[in-house]
Amino acid sequence: MSDLELTILGIVWKKGPCTSYVVAREFVTSPSSHWSGSAGAIYPAVQRLARRRYLKAEKESDRGRTRRLYTITERGLEALRQWLLPPFPDSAAQITFDPIRTRAYFLALLGRDQRKAFLDEAEEKLGAQIPVLRAECERYRRAGDSFSEIAMSGALFEIEGRLEWIRAIRNKLVDLG
Amino acid sequence: MSDLELTILGIVWKKGPCTSYVVAREFVTSPSSHWSGSAGAIYPAVQRLARRRYLKAEKESDRGRTRRLYTITERGLEALRQWLLPPFPDSAAQITFDPIRTRAYFLALLGRDQRKAFLDEAEEKLGAQIPVLRAECERYRRAGDSFSEIAMSGALFEIEGRLEWIRAIRNKLVDLG
DNA sequence: CCGCTCATGTAACTGGTTACATGATTTA
DNA sequence: TAAATCATGTAACCAGTTACATGAGCGG
Numbered sequence: 573m574s575d576l577e578l579t580i581l582g583i584v585w586k587k588g589p590c591t592s593y594v595v596a597r598e599f600v601t602s603p604s605s606h607w608s609g610s611a612g613a614i615y616p617a618v619q620r621l622a623r624r625r626y627l628k629a630e631k632e633s634d635r636g637r638t639r640r641l642y643t644i645t646e647r648g649l650e651a652l653r654q655w656l657l658p659p660f661p662d663s664a665a666q667i668t669f670d671p672i673r674t675r676a677y678f679l680a681l682l683g684r685d686q687r688k689a690f691l692d693e694a695e696e697k698l699g700a701q702i703p704v705l706r707a708e709c710e711r712y713r714r715a716g717d718s719f720s721e722i723a724m725s726g727a728l729f730e731i732e733g734r735l736e737w738i739r740a741i742r743n744k745l746v747d748l749g
Numbered sequence: 750m751s752d753l754e755l756t757i758l759g760i761v762w763k764k765g766p767c768t769s770y771v772v773a774r775e776f777v778t779s780p781s782s783h784w785s786g787s788a789g790a791i792y793p794a795v796q797r798l799a800r801r802r803y804l805k806a807e808k809e810s811d812r813g814r815t816r817r818l819y820t821i822t823e824r825g826l827e828a829l830r831q832w833l834l835p836p837f838p839d840s841a842a843q844i845t846f847d848p849i850r851t852r853a854y855f856l857a858l859l860g861r862d863q864r865k866a867f868l869d870e871a872e873e874k875l876g877a878q879i880p881v882l883r884a885e886c887e888r889y890r891r892a893g894d895s896f897s898e899i900a901m902s903g904a905l906f907e908i909e910g911r912l913e914w915i916r917a918i919r920n921k922l923v924d925l926g
Numbered sequence: 927c928c929g930c931t932c933a934t935g936t937a938a939c940t941g942g943t944t945a946c947a948t949g950a951t952t953t954a
Numbered sequence: 955t956a957a958a959t960c961a962t963g964t965a966a967c968c969a970g971t972t973a974c975a976t977g978a979g980c981g982g
């Protein structure tokens with residue numbers, strides 16, 4: 573079972589009974605862009621999960637219009653629990669792919685002013701994420717979903733860490749001259 | 750040009766003249782697992798970059814044994830500089846994919862003790878990364894590569910942020926009871 | 927001489943992506 | 955009544971992956 577499948581399982585657990593469309597929208601509107609939530613990924617994955625009995629489907633016919641409502645099964649809940657329980661794969665705690673950090677390896681290529689421009693841009697773009705993420709946290713808080721709020725706050729910790737790092741670079745470069 | 754291609758370009762700039770094998774090894778030994786550094790990805794990408802004149806190749810024949818040494822061209826340097834300079838794509842500052850954070854959305858599924866097990870596991874696995882990353886920083890420092898050291902320290906900021914977050918969850922869950 | 931590293935590549939696969947097709951329902 | 959949203963899917967594509975094949979050079 574892939575992380576995508578398990579995440580879908582989790583979404584159906586929280587939102588269910590719901591359609592694949594609702595699951596997809598959850599990915600589309602999420603501030604993370606790791607998965608696009610494209611129909612081409614979600615619909616087949618949900619069908620797969622239903623075929624393997626992690627989800628059960630009920631066909632709801634509403635005057636000619638048909639939609640499939642999915643609910644998590646006991647088997648699905650068990651798989652979800654197993655995913656959350658130790659041991660995690662080592663990859664779970666590994667460093668993530670940060671495009672700004674990746675670029676920073678090659679900062680020696682830039683002159684003093686261009687390096688400053690790099691740091692300004694990074695700080696601005698990262699800073700712009702904070703209100704977005706705060707709003708997401710607030711949204712979950714208002715919905716009474718404490719754990720999603722806690723999870724989303726993790727994204728804030730991440731961005732704040734990356735911002736601190738940018739400021740640390742600035743200080744270091746001042747020291748280096 | 751993809752991030753992978755530009756990263757390869759940067760590696761050749763730092764390590765060059767070097768073989769595709771050396772570039773691949775750089776990815777393989779990196780603490781980031783975002784790209785595996787598989788031959789199937791690196792060799793074709795390097796060939797592509799050479800074909801488009803971002804790299805130039807010199808065939809070095811050493812008694813029947815042939816190896817291709819690549820060097821970055823002026824055109825390659827220019828592309829690399831452009832990549833570092835503002836504006837960044839919005840995706841550069843977006844939150845990354847953190848498997849632990851993704852799991853945390855569904856923590857309500859677990860009981861009190863299991864939640865504690867989750868946090869312990871996360872804290873231990875993340876904590877284990879710190880000495881690894883410190884060693885990497887130290888390695889770059891000894892090599893006199895300040896900017897790689899600075900970039901790698903960004904990974905430390907990230908892990909420390911994620912650890913702080915885990916501790917924040919612990920406190921919050923104590924408050925919630 | 928055995929196993930390891932250096933070195934270059936290809937082939938099949940995979941887990942997604944974008945784009946397209948279709949149609950009902952809701953809202954401005 | 956036009957546009958947006960809900961809803962379900964498929965098809966072509968793509969950027970990677972794993973696994974395989976091959977062979978030279980080197981250290982124990």
